[in-house]
Amino acid sequence: METRFFLLAALASPLPGFAQEFTPVEVPPHEYTGGWEFFVGGGVAVFDCNQDLLPDLFAAGGAGKAKLLQNTTPEIGGPLGFAPAPLPDLTDVVGAYPLDIDSDGIMDLALLRVGENQLLRGGPDCSFAPFPESLGFASDARWSTAFSATWEAGATLPTLAFGNYVDRSNPEGPFGACDQNQLYRPEGAGQEDRPEGPRYEAPQPLLPAFCPLSMLFSDWSRQGRADLRTSNDRHYYVTGGSEQLWEMAATPRLYTEADGWARYNLWGMGIASRDISGDGLPDVFLSSMGDQRLQLLRPGGTPTYVDVPFERGTAAQRPYTGDDGRPSTGWQIAFADAQNDGLDDVFISKGNVQEMPGLAMNDPDNLLIQQPDGRFVERGLEAGVASMDKGRGAAFEDLNLDGLPDIVVVNREAPLKVYQNTTAASGNWLLLSLAQPAPNVNAVGAWLEISDGNRLWSREITVGGGHAGGSATLQHFGLGAAETVQVRIRWPGQDFGAWQTIASNQIWQITPSGIALLK
Numbered sequence: 001m002e003t004r005f006f007l008l009a010a011l012a013s014p015l016p017g018f019a020q021e022f023t024p025v026e027v028p029p030h031e032y033t034g035g036w037e038f039f040v041g042g043g044v045a046v047f048d049c050n051q052d053l054l055p056d057l058f059a060a061g062g063a064g065k066a067k068l069l070q071n072t073t074p075e076i077g078g079p080l081g082f083a084p085a086p087l088p089d090l091t092d093v094v095g096a097y098p099l100d101i102d103s104d105g106i107m108d109l110a111l112l113r114v115g116e117n118q119l120l121r122g123g124p125d126c127s128f129a130p131f132p133e134s135l136g137f138a139s140d141a142r143w144s145t146a147f148s149a150t151w152e153a154g155a156t157l158p159t160l161a162f163g164n165y166v167d168r169s170n171p172e173g174p175f176g177a178c179d180q181n182q183l184y185r186p187e188g189a190g191q192e193d194r195p196e197g198p199r200y201e202a203p204q205p206l207l208p209a210f211c212p213l214s215m216l217f218s219d220w221s222r223q224g225r226a227d228l229r230t231s232n233d234r235h236y237y238v239t240g241g242s243e244q245l246w247e248m249a250a251t252p253r254l255y256t257e258a259d260g261w262a263r264y265n266l267w268g269m270g271i272a273s274r275d276i277s278g279d280g281l282p283d284v285f286l287s288s289m290g291d292q293r294l295q296l297l298r299p300g301g302t303p304t305y306v307d308v309p310f311e312r313g314t315a316a317q318r319p320y321t322g323d324d325g326r327p328s329t330g331w332q333i334a335f336a337d338a339q340n341d342g343l344d345d346v347f348i349s350k351g352n353v354q355e356m357p358g359l360a361m362n363d364p365d366n367l368l369i370q371q372p373d374g375r376f377v378e379r380g381l382e383a384g385v386a387s388m389d390k391g392r393g394a395a396f397e398d399l400n401l402d403g404l405p406d407i408v409v410v411n412r413e414a415p416l417k418v419y420q421n422t423t424a425a426s427g428n429w430l431l432l433s434l435a436q437p438a439p440n441v442n443a444v445g446a447w448l449e450i451s452d453g454n455r456l457w458s459r460e461i462t463v464g465g466g467h468a469g470g471s472a473t474l475q476h477f478g479l480g481a482a483e484t485v486q487v488r489i490r491w492p493g494q495d496f497g498a499w500q501t502i503a504s505n506q507i508w509q510i511t512p513s514g515i516a517l518l519k
Contacts, residue, residue: 018339018426020369020383022407022419025080027069030416032392034063034092037114039353040145040165040213040233042392042410043095043332043469046399047107049085049126053507053518055399055473056126057082058096058109059410066090066111067416070126076519077402080420085126090118095393095468097147101131101158102197103438107472110160112144117162136187136199142179143168148464150217150226151440152248153493156198157186158444159248161228161464163212166236176238181206181215181230183252206252210241214271216465217248218282219445221301224493226445226462228252231268231286243268245303260302266293270467274335274344275458280449282460287330287348287467289359291315313376314368316348320378321386322362329359330366332394332467336405337478338383340427342455343370344478349391349409349467362388365409389414393469398476401519403429403505405476410469428482428504431474433518434461435511436491445492448475451499452482479504487515 032042045058054071061067070085095112102108106122108131117139120128131137139162146163164179182203210232217226228246242263245255255261267289276283277296284305286293294314295305308314318328332349339345348366352359364386368376380386389411399406404421411417430450434443443461450457457477464470479485486499491512500515502508507519 018341018423020338020367020379021422021424022384023422024384025082025418025420027082027416027418028067028084030059030061030067030069030410031064031414032060032062032410032412036354037143037168038062038094038412041094041112041468042412043112043467044393044395044408044410045096045098045109045469046395046397046408046471046473047098048473049107049122050124051106053401053474055397055471056085057408058098059416060093060095060393060468061091062093063091066093066096068126071399073400077400080400080406080418082418088128094143094145095147097149097463097470098472099149099158099444099463100441103156103441105441110147110149112147112162112468114143115141117142117144132196134196134199136201137184138202145468146212146215146230148215148217148228148462149444150463151444151492152185153225155186156439157200158440158463159186159217160184161206161215161217162203163215163230164209165211165213165233175236178209178211178236178238178241181209181212206246208238208240210238210244211236213269214465214467216271216273216462218273218462219447219460220282220297220303222281222447227255229271229284231266231271233269234265234267237265241265255303260300260304262304266291269329269331270333271465272333272335272346273460273462273465276344278455280456280458285314285333285335285346287333289329290327291317292330292333292348312374313378314346316366316368316378319360319363320366321364321381322360322388324360324362326358326360328363329353329356331392332469334394334396334466336396336476337429338367338369338405338421339423339425340403340429340478340480342427342478342480342482343372345369346376347385347394347396347407349394351390351392351412364388365391365394385419387411387417389417393467395469395471397471397473398431401431401474401507403431403476428479430477430479430485430502430504431507432477432487433474433507433509434489435509440492442472443489443491447490449488449490449496450477451486452479474507
């Protein structure tokens with residue numbers, strides 16, 4: 001009955017009046033390369049490394065060198081431009097995630113590598129150097145392919161989760177040889193008073209592990225504690241493998257069917273989280289080989305996720321152009337409102353692992369545009385983003401701060417691509433920056449709620465997800481026709497504050513003490 005009703009609603013609903021358009025931007029050349037250990041990964045980190053508000057790009061290079069591209073857009077809203085910036089020689093980098101580890105107001109980087117992982121401390125003007133040994137972070141040589149971070153209650157350092165792929169030292173590998181995942185928690189109370197500052201404990205193994213390609217800390221139940229979801233690559237599952245959700249208790253434990261968690265398998269590549277249903281709970285979109293999977297979190301306080309009907313248009317299971325009818329391979333998956341109509345859209349980078357014959361070789365990236373009735377319609381070809389390169393990491397972020405989200409794609413054995421969103425007609429928008437006193441100055445774990453009087457947008461501030469890369473940028477909201485909205489914040493560890501009214505088409509900074517215009 002639910003599916004039938006959805007089909008009738010879909011047939012009766014018109015398409016929106018906006019035509020999405022993206023224009024290629026000339027950028028310095030960069031490719032993600034290497035042998036079989038670099039078939040996965042290829043992430044991009046998007047963040048402001050020189051405090052000019054404009055997002056910069058750090059792209060993994062695999063066997064080659066990673067590259068830092070500084071945003072040289074001449075003015076806010078201007079034509080996008082990027083130039084290479086100095087960076088230490090960093091090779092064997094699979095991916096990177098930005099977060100302010102030491103809460104000094106400058107973004108740092110967590111690097112995933114084939115080898116030892118690294119934490120790089122950000123300095124002025126996009127400089128980076130290793131954190132001192134006093135931080136206590138030590139990594140042995142693994143093959144890391146997933147990452148997430150959160151601030152647990154009372155902690156002065158973030159908790160870090162690293163997902164590790166195949167154990168290359170296992171003589172029974174690579175099949176059935178998934179490595180352990182690792183959880184880095186800061187040392188207990190009182191350590192923040194050490195002269196050299198707080199430090200990390202030795203990593204705690206998370207077992208069993210099933211070769212994750214994405215992981216995400218999320219306060220899915222909005223109870224004030226972020227749990228850890230892992231999306232695992234079914235190709236390497238050992239007996240009993242499945243998707244996982246870890247309760248972040250003092251000793252982490254896996255949720256089970258008794259908790260409402262359903263066991264299921266997919267070739268898990270990426271995780272994106274957003275409240276799509278409008279009920280204030282974070283839903284998830286999982287990329288995979290074949291069907292991509294949009295799951296809505298069922299209200300009720302249990303981790304019960306329900307697949308949306310196939311007719312909603314989110315499976316994106318086969319190429320929509322290029323005459324290759326074999327199943328697609330999805331990697332990065334990201335939400336944004338491409339034309340500011342108030343409905344979140346989706347970008348999915350696509351590409352064969354290398355030359356897997358059962359899967360499409362001509363596999364264009366997806367741009368799924370949400371319709372008023374909740375369906376998603378493919379617009380990648382019309383919008384100009386239907387690349388046939390082997391896409392890997394990507395971002396769907398506003399790079400020139402004009403209120404329209406742009407697209408970045410790191411490609412395997414093909415040039416990195418940037419597309420500027422040049423959609424001519426669009427709705428109203430907001431860009432929001434959250435800041436609070438240290439620790440956790442970027443308010444990871446906070447919840448934003450925005451209301452126009454008719455609908456509510458809810459969003460959680462997270463670090464992780466995606467495929468081997470993530471963003472720490474201004475929060476973009478498409479608002480449709482709304483010229484003013486009300487906003488309130490639930491800061492980490494606190495209750496929601498009062499509603500405050502702000503105007504659209506502006507860049508605002510919100511702190512616990514008030515709201516101010518940035519631009």
